[in-house]
Amino acid sequence: MSIQTPSDVPSTEPGTVTGPVHPEVEPEAKGLSQGQIVRKKFFDNTAAIISLVVFAVIFVLAFSSVGFAGIPGWWKYNHTEFLPLVNGGAPTVTGPFSWGEHPFGQDSIGRDYFAMTMRGTQNSIIIMFIIGALAGLVGVIIGACSGYFRGWPEAVLMRFTDVIIIIPVVLAAATLGEGVNRLVGAGAQIWLLGLFLGLVLWTGLARLVRGEFLSLREREFVDAAKIAGASNTRIIFKHILPNAVGVIIVNTTLLMSSAILLETALSYIGFGVKAPDVSLGLIISQNQEAFQTRPWLFWFPGLFIVLICLCINFIGDGLRDAFDPRQKKFSASRAKESAKPAAA
16 A cells, blocks of 8 residues: 655645645756756846855955955955055056055055955855854744644744844844943954844744744645654654745845844944954944045945845845745746647
C-alpha cells in the first residue's frame, strides 16, 4: 500500500493551492531540479542581477579599500588621519581612471572623505546584516510557532509580540547607545547596536508569518503529512515554511533596507555610532552646516545609502519571485500559442 506524499495530494476546494505548491511547470523548466529552477528564475530577473552586481561591487570596495578586522586595505589613508587640505578639500577625481589624491574630497579638518565613506558603508552593511539575520530568525520562529500551534502558545507569543511592538525603538536605541558608549569601545558599538535593533524589529515579520501559517496549516498537504507520521518540526520547516518564503524574503529585505535608514537616523541625531568611528549618517550629521558651500560632503554618503537600499529591495524581489512556486513569468508568445487550439 503506497502513501501519498504531501505534494501528491490534490486539492478538493476550488481555487485553492496546496503545497508544497507545484504549479504547472513552465516548458523551459521541465527536467530541471527545484534548485535549478530557482537559479534560472532569479537570473532571468534583470533588475535583481544588476542590483546584486552593484551591491557586490559596493561590498568589495568598502571592505577591501580601508581594510577590516585588522586586515589592511589597499587605500593609503584611513578615516582618522588628519591631512593637509588639497584642492580646498574638493574632490580631486577628474575621470574614471584619474582619482587624484582625495577622490571624494576632504572634510573641514582634513580627513580623507573616501576612507570615511568606505568605513561608514562597512558599518552600515554590518548593522544591516545583523538586523536582517537576527530579526528574520526570531520573527520566523515566533510567527511560525504561533500560527501553527494555536491555543495558549499563540496567545503567549502574540502578547509578547504586542509588548515588543509598543517599545519606542528610536528612544530605546538612543538610551542604549549612550550606555554602550560609556561601557565599550568604538569597535563594539555597531555590533551591540545591530543586536539590539534586531531584537526589537522582528515583530512585523512575525505577524505576517503567523498569518501565512494560519492559512497554510489548513491545507490538505499538512493533513497528509500528519497522517504519514511527520513531526511538527518537519511539517513547519519542510512543508509549510517553503510556501511562505515569498513573504519572508520580501519583508526581511525591506527590514534590512529600513535598518540602514534607522541606523542613519540614529547616527544623524547623535545616538548611533560615535566618533572616532563613523557611519554614513554620522558623516552627514558632522557636515550638515557645509551643505551650501561643500555639497560633495553629502553626495557620496547619501549616494551609498540610496544605492544599498535600492539594491537590497530589488534583490529581495528577485528572490521572492524565484523561491515562491506560485510566481510564474508571463509570456505573451506562450499565451498566444495556448490560445490557438482553443480558437480552432
